[in-house]
Amino acid sequence: MTGILYFSSTGNSLYISKCIQEKIKSKIFYIPTYNGDGSEFDRIIIVSPIYSFGLPYHVYNIIPTLSKHTPVEIVLNYGGMISGADYFTYMHAKNSGLNIRAVYTIKMPENFTLSYTVPKFYLNSILKSAPKRIKKVVNFIDNNTVNIPKSKKTKDKVYFKNKSNWYKIGQDFHVNESCISCGKCISLCPINNISFSNNKIVFGDKCVACLGCYQRCKQKAIQYKDKKKSFRYINPYINENDIGKNI
Template structure:
């Protein structure tokens, strides 16, 4: 079974493509995470977790869900991480997680996809995003082939910076940067509530027709990137930057 979490569609696209390649069920973890649903899940087929990379590791909200949820049936588990450039030393922490869950860690692979982290980086135009995704197709297919054949995903070489980024930097990044204090709306907001519905942590509510953010933000960028009027900004950094939602999801896969 393939389980995925996705803020702006990259991991959704990869998960569904792998699912199609290996003929396996694909399930979105959004509702389970949003509702703190830690009920046991069962699959006789190998588990495949597809998630974005947050500060060179899997998102903490996914980590929490996995730590709290019993995955029964198959003990074999793979991880596929979409990223803007590198997954660092994420595999080290995933292997430890699997050991605690008494599961067989079959490796982790990074898939470079278009950058969505508009809070700190520049997001690509649709044309550039399509080019990046096209370049990723071969790696996605290779990962799917390895998973289908029950082979381990390859471990790439690690640099000193990889170890630092997934360790010290990750530990500092969350408390210092991951908050919603810089989100705000501009006059083009139409009070549609899209930002409320796409937040995986129920962290946004409407007050007098405008979104108000709470203190549980995970920086998935779903609210700012999926706003139909581009009415949400993040400080000064997001101004004039294109909002990113995976442009191939709507082309290849029918949306829910």
């Protein structure tokens, strides 16, 4: 059985995982709650967004813990710039001793939108053409293609510097008067960084910058600094409640 291990805050990676599952018999696991090492699978497919030209916290951390014998393929998705994240990921897996066979990249809608609104026509065109791009990668995976990234240029320094500052994003979040104290942000945070204090939502100092709370709050009550942006993104092809589930 193939194991698909995914991380996703706004559903793009979950959607890609489901497209793979339609073609390849597999079970999908959410990385932050997955406790295994992948040795129960005969093949591991990791599906992850690109963060700061590298990987989200949970994906970066799980790679060295995975079985060294099981073949691994990684499907990255991104909003605008890969800048060597595919080679960075390949090297991270290889240096961790994994049997890494392929890294793919797929363009999807951008979700790092704290200071930016994705124009509607652009968002729609990316969404409309996404299934075709995903299908191409799924076919490569189905054919067991070996795919090693060609360009060796990475932005490791930028990645590690940005990563060390991600915790500040949580500290720059606050909730406005639209907050109904539903606690959704608390339950979806992958690092348990959000809690109630005196009946008010507060953010701790462990934020991993996934922006799940910001994007998925129905009231748009979570605000970043004084930006007052109304644009929020969730992949429309999936059921939002499935983000974070094993399927």
